[in-house]
Amino acid sequence: MDRVTDHRANRSVALACFAILMTQVGAGPASAEGYPDRPIRVIVTTSPGGLSDVFVRALSEPLHKRLGQPIVVENRPGGFMILGARACAEAAPDGYTLCVMPGEPLVYNQFTQKSLPYDPVKSFEPVTNFFFITQALGVNSKLGVKSIDELAAYSKQKAGTLSYSAPSSSLAYFMENWKKKTGADLVRVPFKGGGDTVTNMLSGVTPVGFLGLGNFLSYIRAGQVTPLLVDAEKRVASIPKVATLGEMGFARDHTRAFFGLLAPAGTPREITDRIRKEIIAIANEPAFVQRHFIDRGLEPILNTPEAFRDYLASDRVRAQHIVKESGLGPK
Known part of the structure; x- marks a missing residue:
């Protein structure tokens, strides 16, 4: 190979390496900046028509308007909600799969099932806890x-x-x-x-x-x-004549029911923060609060990822005690 050809070959290799390097350096911020550029799937671990399903569908249209991409709700019920949790855990962590789950797959299943196809702690990125349920x-x-x-x-x-x-x-x-x-x-x-x-x-x-x-x-x-x-601490305004567990002489020693938003582990924080920001803006609108929280007996939370992660950790401690005391563990 002569010196001219050798120089051209070296220049081509250098340019190729530079292009790869720039792609790798720019991939994270660029993907977050351009997000989203296609529809977003939301896996719901319960069947259609329940509180979580209705809530997510109520969010989907205003979220579509804010993000510029459709929100596709995918119900994955069954198997103690393991089916939906597994689908979430196995999805690509690119921001195009979000997951709505309650305490069962996130808190209880690790104590009530012999084995799980996902890790309740490590398989998911908490985004926000939507609400507690009466x-x-x-x-x-x-x-x-x-x-x-x-x-x-x-x-x-x-x-x-x-x-x-x-x-x-x-x-x-x-x-x-x-x-x-x-x-x-x-x-x-x-x-x-x-x-x-x-x-x-x-x-x-x-x-x-x-x-x-x-x-x-x-x-x-x-x-x-x-x-x-x-199971509320005090009587509920929508059915004020109905007594609470405490009034009936029962200790309120069970964990509170909730539904939270999560993403597959490794999903960029810039993306989950963007999603949470838009959801909070929607959920703080007075009409939305009345129709989708108050009228449905839901207590809005919408906390930070860190607060949600801490809540899940403390809830698991209580859940382990409840399962042990109740004998509901794996047979």
């Missing part, structure tokens, strides 16, 4: 039950035929302890989402449910569901 124990009004004592008596008369659904191990712990103390006879059935649970309550297939009040508040007002108690 939970209510309700029954199909056709049962004619007006109190939790009447429910216990009714279940004994219908031994082996009555079932209930609850979204979390925490609420199941309360129900199972109540059964032991009263001799009530109800069987727990799997929870896929608020929409499915309410449908089964109304049809009589699973006439008892302990879940987010907002899922069936309209049916309470229509006389189709009778509320027996709420």
